[in-house]
Amino acid sequence: MIFKDKTVIITGGSKGVGAATARMFAVAGANLMLVARNKRNLESMAQELRDKTRVEIFVMDVSDREACVDVFKKSEFEFGRIDILINNAGFHKRGPVESVDAADLARMIDVNLRAPIMLSRIALPYLRDAGGGAIINVGSLAGRTYVPQSAAYSASKNGLRAFTYSLYEELRGSGIKLAVVSPGPVSTGFILADIDRTSDITFSQPMSTPEEVAQVILDLCGNNRRERSMPPISGAITTVMYLMPWLGRFLLPVFERRGASVKRRLKAQAKANDNEQGGGPLTGGD
Numbered sequence: 001m002i003f004k005d006k007t008v009i010i011t012g013g014s015k016g017v018g019a020a021t022a023r024m025f026a027v028a029g030a031n032l033m034l035v036a037r038n039k040r041n042l043e044s045m046a047q048e049l050r051d052k053t054r055v056e057i058f059v060m061d062v063s064d065r066e067a068c069v070d071v072f073k074k075s076e077f078e079f080g081r082i083d084i085l086i087n088n089a090g091f092h093k094r095g096p097v098e099s100v101d102a103a104d105l106a107r108m109i110d111v112n113l114r115a116p117i118m119l120s121r122i123a124l125p126y127l128r129d130a131g132g133g134a135i136i137n138v139g140s141l142a143g144r145t146y147v148p149q150s151a152a153y154s155a156s157k158n159g160l161r162a163f164t165y166s167l168y169e170e171l172r173g174s175g176i177k178l179a180v181v182s183p184g185p186v187s188t189g190f191i192l193a194d195i196d197r198t199s200d201i202t203f204s205q206p207m208s209t210p211e212e213v214a215q216v217i218l219d220l221c222g223n224n225r226r227e228r229s230m231p232p233i234s235g236a237i238t239t240v241m242y243l244m245p246w247l248g249r250f251l252l253p254v255f256e257r258r259g260a261s262v263k264r265r266l267k268a269q270a271k272a273n274d275n276e277q278g279g280g281p282l283t284g285g286d
Helices: 016-027 039-049 065-079 102-127 151-170 200-204 212-222 232-243 245-277
Strands: 007-011 031-036 054-057 084-089 131-138 176-182 227-229
Touching: 007 016, 007 102, 007 232, 016 031, 016 039, 016 084, 016 212, 031 039, 031 065, 039 054, 054 065, 065 102, 084 102, 102 151, 102 176, 131 151, 131 212, 151 176, 151 227, 176 212, 200 245, 212 227, 227 232, 232 245
Parallel strands: 007 031, 007 084, 031 054, 084 131, 131 176, 176 227
Antiparallel strands: none
C-alpha cells in the first residue's frame, strides 16, 4: 500500500510501538492523528514529526465512547479522509486474579478489547467513504496461549484476535483489510518498567524492538496476511501449546526457568546502566 497522503489514526501513539509506527508512517508521507492520554508526550511526538508530514493530536482515553466518536470527526475535518486505524493502546495490571483490583481487571478488558471493537465499528463508514483501507490490531502472544499472572490480559488479547478474524470475514471483498500482529515481549517500558511483576515466561521468548513491530504493522496494511506472530518461532510455540495443552503444561517450567534467567540478566544490565548514569528508573514503553 502507498501511504502518501493517507490518513492514519494511531492509539497509544506517543510512546513505544505507537511512536515507532508513527515515525514509519511519517517517513512514508501519511497524515497522522496521534491518540494518547498524555498531552505532553503527544505534543513532543508531533513536534518531532511535523517536519516530515502533517500531524494532529487528540488527548483521550480510548475507553471513552464519546471521545472515540470525536477523534474520527476531528480526523476527517483536519485531513478530509481516514484510511487506516491502528489499535495499539494497551493496559496491563499484572498479578494473580485474586490480588488484582476489580477496577483494573475491568480496565484491561475496556482498553484492550472493548475499545478496539468500538473504534473499529466507528471507523468502518469512514474507511468505506475512502474507498477501502485497513484496521490493524496490536495483539500479543499472550492472546494465543495462557500466561500466569496475566489471565485478564490474555483473555483481552485472545478476544481481540478472535474479533479480528471474525470481522475479517465480515468485510471480505469490501476493500477493508483486517489484521492482527501478535508480538511476544517488546523492548519498551510496557514490560521493562514493570520487570519485577512481569511473568518469567514472558522473558523466555526473544524480544522484539518497537521498530520491528512497527514494520510488521505497515506490512500488514498492504499484504494478504491476517496475522503475524513475532518472532515466528514463538508463534509456533504458542500454537503447539494451544493445540496440545498437556505439552504446554510440561514445557511451562522449562520456559519459566529460561525466562527467569533472562530477567536476572536484564535487571543486572539495568542496575549497571543506572550506576553509570547516576541513578534513575528504567523507562520507556507504550
